[in-house]
Amino acid sequence: QSALTQPASVSGSPGQSITISCTGISSDVGSYKFVSWYQQHPGKAPKLIIHEGTKRPSGVSNRFSGSKSGNTASLTISGLQAEDEADYYCYSHVDSSMFGGGTKLAVL
Amino acid sequence: EVHLVESGGALVQPGGSLRLSCAASGFTFSKYWMAWVRQAPGKGLEWVASINLAGTEEYYVDSVRGRFTVSRDNAKNSLYLQLSSLGVDDTALYYCVRDHDAGYSWAYWGQGTLVSVSS
Numbered sequence: 244q245s246a247l248t249q250p251a252s253v254s255g256s257p258g259q260s261i262t263i264s265c266t267g268i269s270s271d272v273g274s275y276k277f278v279s280w281y282q283q284h285p286g287k288a289p290k291l292i293i294h295e296g297t298k299r300p301s302g303v304s305n306r307f308s309g310s311k312s313g314n315t316a317s318l319t320i321s322g323l324q325a326e327d328e329a330d331y332y333c334y335s336h337v338d339s340s341m342f343g344g345g346t347k348l349a350v351l
Numbered sequence: 352e353v354h355l356v357e358s359g360g361a362l363v364q365p366g367g368s369l370r371l372s373c374a375a376s377g378f379t380f381s382k383y384w385m386a387w388v389r390q391a392p393g394k395g396l397e398w399v400a401s402i403n404l405a406g407t408e409e410y411y412v413d414s415v416r417g418r419f420t421v422s423r424d425n426a427k428n429s430l431y432l433q434l435s436s437l438g439v440d441d442t443a444l445y446y447c448v449r450d451h452d453a454g455y456s457w458a459y460w461g462q463g464t465l466v467s468v469s470s
Contacts, residue, residue, distance in 0.1 A: 279456035281396070288446060288463060289388075289396060294456040332396050336455050340410065342388075345395040 247333055247343035254349040260321040263346045265333030268316050277336035278316045280309060283345075284329045293318060325350050353377040353459045355447045360464030367437050371464055373430040373447030381405075381425040384450035386457065387432045389443035389466075399445070400432065414440075437468045 247267045255261040268278060280293035291300055293309040296316065306321045316335075320327055328350045333343040359371040371387070386401040400421040401410045409421050420433040430447055444463040451458035 277455045279451075281457075283396075288460040289457075290460070291451065291456055291458050294451050294458070295453060298453075300451070300458065330395075334396075334398070334456065340386075340398040340401065340412075342396040342398060 247335060247341055249331075249333060249343040249346045251344070252347045252349065254351055255320075255323045256351050257323050257325065259323050260319060261323060261348065263318045263320075263331050263333075263348070265316045265318070265335075265343045266314060267343075268311065268314050268335055269337045274335070274337045275311045275316070278309070278311065279334045279336075280307075280316075280318045281332045281334065281342075282329050283332065289332065320348070323350050353449065355449060355459055355461035357445065357447045357461045357464035360445065360466045362467045362469065363437055364470055365438055365468055367468070368433070368435040369437065369466060371432040371434065371445055371447075371466070373461060375428045375430065375447075375449070378449070380423075380428040384454070385421075385423060385430045386448050386450075387421060387430075388446045388448050388457065388460075389441075390446070390463075391440075391443040394443075397443075402430070434466065437466075439468050441466060442468045 275296040278296045281289040282292050283289040292303050292307050297309045308319045310317050331346045354376045356374045387399040402421045406423045418436045422431045446463045447461040448457040449459040
């Protein structure tokens with residue numbers, strides 16, 4: 244598994260939807276279950292928001308969703324809210340464990 | 352409620368050693384993989400090491416293999432990370448993390464303990 248590449252930053256307006264990509268995921272079908280996403284607000288510990296590629300832990304808003312196409316996993320946040328402004332990281336557990344470089348989301 | 356509390360972070364000189372601890376509570380510690388994840392100041396997350404339920408399998412990122420050792424004591428509900436031959440690039444906030452029930456992701460995080468390597 245090569246490095247996981249994320250855009251450095253994305254932005255959107257309240258109410259809009261944004262998508263954060265994570266490229267470098269193994270293209271093996273079964274590998275998708277090893278993808279997870281984390282949200283980190285400044286000065287806080289990261290929080291798991293998507294696991295096994297598409298599943299939301301209990302308590303996580305259904306505005307967050309995960310998907311995959313080829314070797315790219317994606318996190319979509321719909322109905323953007325000011326509180327969504329944070330850093331987002333993908334993580335994959337295939338062959339070796341690694342995080343993507345992180346994406347800073349700005350809600351304008 | 353799951354709690355992970357790290358300790359042991361400190362300012363150390365290059366080449367020095369340190370032992371981090373993580374006290375776990377609120378769940379059956381012996382039933383979960385555990386790991387350490389670090390974050391250098393202003394930088395992203397980096398997975399450092401993982402350990403299986405019994406402590407018989409250890410995995411490391413290449414940059415720390417041979418210098419860091421992860422271990423656990425299921426009787427004490429504790430996770431450890433022994434750091435040696437520390438370099439300035441090891442300066443980071445070190446998080447203790449617990450596996451998700453379904454595996455493959457890190458569901459619970461401590462607040463971290465800061466390791467600073469400087470002369």
